[in-house]
Amino acid sequence: MIALIDCNNFYVSCERLFNPALDNKPVVVLSNNDGSVIARSNEAKALGIEMGAAVFMIADLVAKNNVYVFSSNYTLYGDLSNRVMDTLQRFASVVEVYSIDEAFVDLTDMRHHNVESLMRQLRETIMQEIGIPVTIGIAPTKTLAKMANRFAKRDKTFNGVYLVKATEHINHLLENTLVGDIWGIGSQHKKLLIQNKISSAAQLAVANTEWIRKNMSVTGQRLLNELSAIPSIAWDDMPAPKKGICIARSFGTLLTTRKDISEALANFAEMASARLRQEGSCTSLVHVLLQTNAHRLQDKQYFRSVTIPLQVATSNASEIIRAALKGLDIIYKKGYNFKKAGVMLLNLVPEGNVQGSMFDKTDRLRSRKLMNSFDMVNHRFGKGLIRYAAQGFGKKWKLKSEKVSPCYTTDIRQVPVVVC
DNA sequence: TCTGGGGTCCTAGGACCC
DNA sequence: TCTGGGGTCCTAGGACCC
Numbered sequence: 001m002i003a004l005i006d007c008n009n010f011y012v013s014c015e016r017l018f019n020p021a022l023d024n025k026p027v028v029v030l031s032n033n034d035g036s037v038i039a040r041s042n043e044a045k046a047l048g049i050e051m052g053a054a055v056f057m058i059a060d061l062v063a064k065n066n067v068y069v070f071s072s073n074y075t076l077y078g079d080l081s082n083r084v085m086d087t088l089q090r091f092a093s094v095v096e097v098y099s100i101d102e103a104f105v106d107l108t109d110m111r112h113h114n115v116e117s118l119m120r121q122l123r124e125t126i127m128q129e130i131g132i133p134v135t136i137g138i139a140p141t142k143t144l145a146k147m148a149n150r151f152a153k154r155d156k157t158f159n160g161v162y163l164v165k166a167t168e169h170i171n172h173l174l175e176n177t178l179v180g181d182i183w184g185i186g187s188q189h190k191k192l193l194i195q196n197k198i199s200s201a202a203q204l205a206v207a208n209t210e211w212i213r214k215n216m217s218v219t220g221q222r223l224l225n226e227l228s229a230i231p232s233i234a235w236d237d238m239p240a241p242k243k244g245i246c247i248a249r250s251f252g253t254l255l256t257t258r259k260d261i262s263e264a265l266a267n268f269a270e271m272a273s274a275r276l277r278q279e280g281s282c283t284s285l286v287h288v289l290l291q292t293n294a295h296r297l298q299d300k301q302y303f304r305s306v307t308i309p310l311q312v313a314t315s316n317a318s319e320i321i322r323a324a325l326k327g328l329d330i331i332y333k334k335g336y337n338f339k340k341a342g343v344m345l346l347n348l349v350p351e352g353n354v355q356g357s358m359f360d361k362t363d364r365l366r367s368r369k370l371m372n373s374f375d376m377v378n379h380r381f382g383k384g385l386i387r388y389a390a391q392g393f394g395k396k397w398k399l400k401s402e403k404v405s406p407c408y409t410t411d412i413r414q415v416p417v418v419v420c
Numbered sequence: 421t422c423t424g425g426g427g428t429c430c431t432a433g434g435a436c437c438c
Numbered sequence: 439t440c441t442g443g444g445g446t447c448c449t450a451g452g453a454c455c456c
Contacts (some may be wrong), residue, residue, distance in 0.1 A: 032426040038456090039425070054423040072424090088427095099427095099456045187452045217430060219453085235429095246426065295423065341423095 001115055001138055002109040002165075002231070003092075004145040007084060008133045008153070010101035014077050017131045018408045018416055021380055026067040030055060033250050034071055034400040071404040083130050091122045091183050096237040106235065116163040123160050137172075139164040141231045143226035146174045146183040147201070158260060170229060175201035179407065184223050188340045189216055200287025218383035242279060247272045248289065251397045255338045260273070261290065262325055264397030266390035268343040269324035273317040274378075276345055277371060282313035282354050283345035286320055288327030292337035302338075304331040313347070313354045314368045320345065321390050341397075 007013060011029040025042035030036065037053045047065055049058055055069075062069060068253035081100045088095045089416045094106035105114045119136045126134050137149030144164055151173065152162035164170060180190040182201055192215060198204050205227040212220040225232035246269040255261050265288065276283060289305035308323040324343050349355075354364075379388050 033422095033424070035423050052423080056422045102456075184454070188453060217453095219430065242427095248425070250424075389435095 001110075001140060001154065001165075002096075002142055003105045003107055003115070003119055003136050004101050004142070004149045005084075005088060005105060005136050005140045005335045006149050006153075007081075007101040008037060008082075008135055009041055010132070011072060011077055012041045012044075013132050014066075014073075015204055015405055017080070018405070019266065022068055026065055026071070028062075028067060028074050029070045030403075032072060032401075033252065034402060035250075038072065055345055068277045069403055070196075072400040072409065073404050075407045075410050076405065077094045080132060080405075083408050084134070086133055087126050087129060088122070089119065091125075094235065094237050096235055096345060104145065104235075104368055106237075107138070116161060117369050119161050119163075120159075131387045134160070135163070136161045138162065139170070140229040141226040141323040143183055143223060144170060144173060144229065148179055150177075150181070165216045165365050171202065174227060175200060176354065181205055182223070182227075183235055184219065189220070191215075196391075200331075233356055242281070243348060244282075244346045245275050245279070245348070246344040246345055247275075248344075249339065249397075250340045251338070252400045253396060254293065255396060256336065258328070258332050261338060261341060262328055262390065263392035264343055265324045265343060266321045266388060266392070267397070268341065269321040270388060270391055272343050272345050273315055273391050274375060275318040276320075276348070277375060279348075280317045280351050281348040283320070283348055284313040285346040286310065286323035286327060287344035288324050288331065288348055289342045289344070290328070290331050291340050291341075292336050296337065296339075299337050300335070302336045303335060304333075307346070312360045312362070312364075313349050314362075314367075315351065316362075316371055318388060319362075319390055353411050 012022075012027045015027060015029065022041075024043065025041070027041040027045055028049060029039040031038045034055060036055060037049060037058070038049065040049055040051065044067055047061060047067070049061060049067070061067065061262060071321075078102060085095070085097050085103060088103055088105060092105040092107065093109070096104040098104055103386045107113075107118075110118065115138060119138060123134055123136055126132060134148055135152045137145045137147065137152055138161070138277070139145040139148045148162045148164045152158045152160060164173060169411050175273060176377060177200065179185055179199055179201060180187075182204070185193070193199070193204065196211075197232050200209055205224065205309045207224065209221060209224060212224055216223070222232040249264070249268065251264060255264070286308045288308065291303040294300055306327045308327045310319065314320065320343075329369060374386055408416055
């Protein structure tokens with residue numbers, strides 16, 4: 001048996017944790033740049049606020065119904081997510097963290113336990129120790145566990161945990177799930193399936209495998225197996241080291257000058273290099289991209305990227321910033337309104353495996369020590385305290401984040417104060 | 421005025437090798 | 439005159455996920 005643990009309206013739950021006045025009120029959390037809705041409380045859903053809705057399009061709804069609006073605060077959500085995942089590890093040995101708010105847990109080696117009561121206990125523990133409500137679906141495959149989770153969310157009588165065991169439970173799930181709502185079926189395949197008279201999960205489960213193989217590749221075939229209770233999606237509980245690190249952002253306002261864009265890119269390059277060091281890796285390819293806003297039909301469009309190779313793989317911020325700015329020199333063009341830029345670090349190798357070069361004059365050990373101190377200071381006293389000159393102090397590129405809550409759990413200057 | 425960012429997996433096709 | 443077949447690696451693009 002496999003359990004899927006899913007935090008309910010996760011970002012909203014995080015905001016509520018430190019602000020109980022939000023309980024039972026409509027709350028939404030916005031994407032980076034405050035552009036669209038990425039999380040909604042049940043009350044906000046009931047008002048008809050859709051996932052992904054553009055903020056300016058729901059402004060009236062928000063004003064009329066006193067909807068509480070927050071910018072996203074990934075530092076807070078990430079920290080609370082880690083705490084939830086740590087709790088899972090105490091209950092099971094095989095845990096696959098699938099996303100910031102979801103994890104699969106393998107229960108096969110717990111045959112002697114009553115898995116349902118174990119999962120109820122887990123749910124209560126998370127609520128008690130962290131304060132985040134979760135819903136748990138338990139079924140023979142990941143896909144069915146996802147489905148069971150949806151059912152548990154929809155039907156309050158399950159009290160947050162739904163165990164799908166017998167064949168008739170599975171059939172009930174399949175008959176009451178539309179193809180478009182199956183995990184792994186997106187808009188394209190949904191369209192294709194409906195055109196071919198397959199509209200429920202039950203119909204998909206008995207579809208012609210040859211046809212599925214031809215039109216939906218092996219992923220489709222695996223999905224069919226999963227619906228028939230045959231586990232076919234591999235476990236990834238030991239994620240491989242990352243192949244690339246990418247920091248790409250839209251700017252708060254449109255930028256045109258090379259100077260403004262270079263500040264943004266220097267900051268992205270620094271952020272990416274910090275993540276690189278955290279992973280214990282080095283990069284030898286710095287990819288830089290720059291683009292205009294495709295939504296602005298009145299603007300000339302421009303989209304370009306370039307890859308700068310480094311002679312010796314590094315995680316040193318200044319080398320990576322320098323490479324990114326060199327890339328910008330190649331792709332920057334005057335006379336455009338730029339909306340977004342990014343830095344990708346590729347060809348990652350573990351720090352210990354870096355291939356030296358005869359022509360390398362850098363003192364690698366010294367450079368690494370310098371970066372360690374750099375990271376330590378910024379970690380202890382707040383991000384951005386020490387910075388490279390190229391990063392500048394301008395805020396033009398910064399994304400909009402007007403309604404961000406404090407980092408209650410990760411910044412000593414922002415912990416909640418209790419007066420008694 | 422205003423529409424996220426960061427991923428994975430799969431397939432097809434080209435380059436290259438023996 | 440005659441011009442293989444099988445393998446690997448890489449990349450681009452599509453579909454999907456949260």
